[in-house]
Amino acid sequence: MKHSFIAVAALIAAVLAAPASAQDYEVGDLRVDRPWAWATPGRVPNGAVYLTLTNQGAAPDRLVGASSPAAKHAGLHSHSMEGGVMKMQPVKAMEVIPGSPTVLAPGGLHIMLMGLTAPLKEGERFPVTLTFERAGSLEIEVIVEKLGAMQPSHGKHGS
Numbered sequence: 001m002k003h004s005f006i007a008v009a010a011l012i013a014a015v016l017a018a019p020a021s022a023q024d025y026e027v028g029d030l031r032v033d034r035p036w037a038w039a040t041p042g043r044v045p046n047g048a049v050y051l052t053l054t055n056q057g058a059a060p061d062r063l064v065g066a067s068s069p070a071a072k073h074a075g076l077h078s079h080s081m082e083g084g085v086m087k088m089q090p091v092k093a094m095e096v097i098p099g100s101p102t103v104l105a106p107g108g109l110h111i112m113l114m115g116l117t118a119p120l121k122e123g124e125r126f127p128v129t130l131t132f133e134r135a136g137s138l139e140i141e142v143i144v145e146k147l148g149a150m151q152p153s154h155g156k157h158g159s
């Protein structure tokens with residue numbers, strides 16, 4: 001009982017602590033914090049990138065596209081519960097509103113990597129280019145984190 005609690009607490013601490021060591025990036029009024037991805041087991045064809053977008057300016061902006069040499073195709077996706085089932089769907093854009101950070105996280109918004117050119121391995125980094133409507137393009141480096149508990153729900157995703 002006590003042991004399992006400590007294990008869970010340690011896991012949560014590790015998950016929260018790990019992305020914080022990643023770099024932050026800026027383009028125009030926008031800041032991109034802690035881009036990361038889960039490691040992908042075996043030959044899983046898809047991965048997902050998570051990060052936080054902050055708008056430090058006065059005008060709203062939107063993330064309208066993403067690309068990466070790590071995958072054949074990168075797309076913007078959201079997650080939602082429909083009849084008790086977690087579903088993903090493509091979204092055209094993600095709003096980045098001043099004063100209200102847009103958080104991409106497991107179970108919510110994410111950048112989908114479809115057709116990975118190689119498995120994502122813990123500790124590795126790969127580049128992703130983000131395209132914003134106003135601020136333009138920005139290349140970030142995504143850190144691959146240890147596979148976590150949210151991955152199975154994501155594995156259902158079809159390309």
Ligand SMILES: [Cu+2]
Nearest residue numbers: 077088112157
């Ligand atoms: Cu997805």
